[in-house]
Amino acid sequence: MSEQQLKQHRDAIDRIDIEILHLLNQRAQHAREIGEIKGGGIIYRPEREAQVLRRIKEQNPGPLPGESVARLFREIMSECLALEKPLSIAYLGPEGTFSQLATLKHFGHAARTVACSSIDEAFRLVEARALDYVVAPVENSTEGAVGRTLDLMVSTPLKVCGEVVLRIHHHLLRNSAGTDGIRRVYAHAQALAQCHEWLNKNLPADVERVSVASNAEAARLAAEDGSCAAIAGQAAAERFNLLKLAENIEDEPNNTTRFLVLGHQDVGQTGQDKTSLIVSAPNRPGAVHYLLAPIADNGVSMTKFESRPSRAGLWDYVFFIDVEGHHDDPNVAKALQGLMERTSFVKVLGAYPQAVL
Amino acid sequence: MSEQQLKQHRDAIDRIDIEILHLLNQRAQHAREIGEIKGGGIIYRPEREAQVLRRIKEQNPGPLPGESVARLFREIMSECLALEKPLSIAYLGPEGTFSQLATLKHFGHAARTVACSSIDEAFRLVEARALDYVVAPVENSTEGAVGRTLDLMVSTPLKVCGEVVLRIHHHLLRNSAGTDGIRRVYAHAQALAQCHEWLNKNLPADVERVSVASNAEAARLAAEDGSCAAIAGQAAAERFNLLKLAENIEDEPNNTTRFLVLGHQDVGQTGQDKTSLIVSAPNRPGAVHYLLAPIADNGVSMTKFESRPSRAGLWDYVFFIDVEGHHDDPNVAKALQGLMERTSFVKVLGAYPQAVL
Known part of the structure; x- marks a missing residue:
């Protein structure tokens, strides 16, 4: 009786597997044709991947948890991409750190990941186009690279094209x-x-x-x-x-570490985006308040504001600011315009889809 | 024009993804019901996984290569298993070695892999049931554990339940x-x-x-x-x-390393199996020829024969033998019976599906 039930379930799984197999190949064929239409241009599209993953999680009926199906679709997209050209990603090693986890979470296992000995080296390899993207910790990391990442972002020609948020348990x-x-x-x-x-x-x-x-x-x-x-x-x-x-001995239960993905490309709008920027301000009373007014005035939400003494010596402070929305969204564009009128240094690091958790 | 073509392909991918999403969840639901029928028994079935992967590769129409679809189905099975209980696997560290690659190739990324500092420790953790399976190199490894793995297999109560073959490029x-x-x-x-x-x-x-x-x-x-x-x-x-x-500087182009997977379970027949055994023989002329006669006489192919000086002192030599077929196949069973009549020590390490390359 139970042997017969087992067999029925296994036969059903076999039928499902063959259907999935054919669908995966149809998907790869479409991905390949998209690659041909693009004719050797950039094949990794963070905005498109984010939309696919959001949709998958929204429409997931279970019993597989949302993270499981997101992980599987990350791998499916990773294999379809690798059929064209495998991506190579630099991260701050050693292996076994949260940076490695973040890299695999974002790019899947068909990507080639390279553990670098410093975050400087990781940036350099991508700037020189020896590798395609770098994954760098920017907030609440326990791997000692956050300050250095921020300093590197002031001068890098790379653009932010994604974020990864990891829940951290200690x-x-x-x-x-x-x-x-x-x-x-x-x-x-x-x-x-x-x-x-x-x-x-x-x-x-x-x-x-x-x-x-x-x-x-x-x-x-x-x-x-x-x-x-x-x-x-x-x-x-x-x-x-x-x-x-x-387990889980952290005092704050919602402890997360945030990473940015940087590469050479601009990312289009997805409807749930962030824009990261750096601005400078002189060290005098009211300067910051005056500077930030255009953000509030245009109804733009600021999700991060972090000041850091400038290393370049030209300004007193630089501020790392994240706002909700894409720099092509009309209200964000207006806010940026206002910022530029009030300070000599505004660097738009990039606009990118909000992390799919 | 090409924008419109792009959109058509993307819409097609979106439809395919939702189909895959529903099929994945149906698959997981069947897997869960199988788990319930088994009522907490062993949920990982190497014989079943090998059959699924062989079928997938046989029926793969492309353009995704066979290894890609096998890798994706490994991950799909890994996620479905983890829905019940994630497997934990010991391997000889450090990370970045072929042992880690073999472990991930065989168990997928939803498994918990543990890098051990010695192959002895890896065996010990599984013998004590602190972890579920151990992946151990047995042939042509460049990680220095082959001899030790063979010695450990003489005394371990663990059973071989799978093999992994990696093509090695230097x-x-x-x-x-x-x-x-x-x-x-x-x-x-x-x-x-x-x-x-x-x-x-x-x-x-x-x-x-x-x-x-x-x-x-x-x-x-x-x-x-x-x-x-x-x-x-x-x-x-x-x-x-x-x-x-x-790249690829090895003199022999078909350079492979073989790993065995050991755990606590017996594995059923799949039609393409191997059986691994250890036998002892006295050190006298003709002893080995006499010993092996039952294997040839029953039409069983021997895929490996390796002698090693015995450490136990009871015999002069022990021989590690792999034969094609499952110990429950009639001709293999007869060959084993014959072996047992000719020497005092025959240890059947296990029967398992041949590696899906």
């Missing part, structure tokens, strides 16, 4: 079970800060907290020394084969 | 362009041997050849020192961001 990792005998906890300074309350409550006060270059490095150190623990994510736990003494 | 890697100034080439001893002729022809005779623990280690060393090159594969080139001075 775990307490060790090479043996139990917290007895832990004398030291390693982590990136950001991660130590993000788990501050949890550490206060759950570990003795005399356990040293030591900040290191990355959480992957912390995990490596903890793997070597049983008297040490590390705070790091799933990828590092797997890579260094550590036990999770406690 | 490249000459360096951190700058051109071969000028290379004073040393690092690689695993196996890789040095496999590229011997090429090195003789293409590098000056005074370039030192230094064997190290793994090709990944060789690439790491070459990344640090511009006067050194490394022989390693694509994954290591990407991981350490090295240039390929020359």
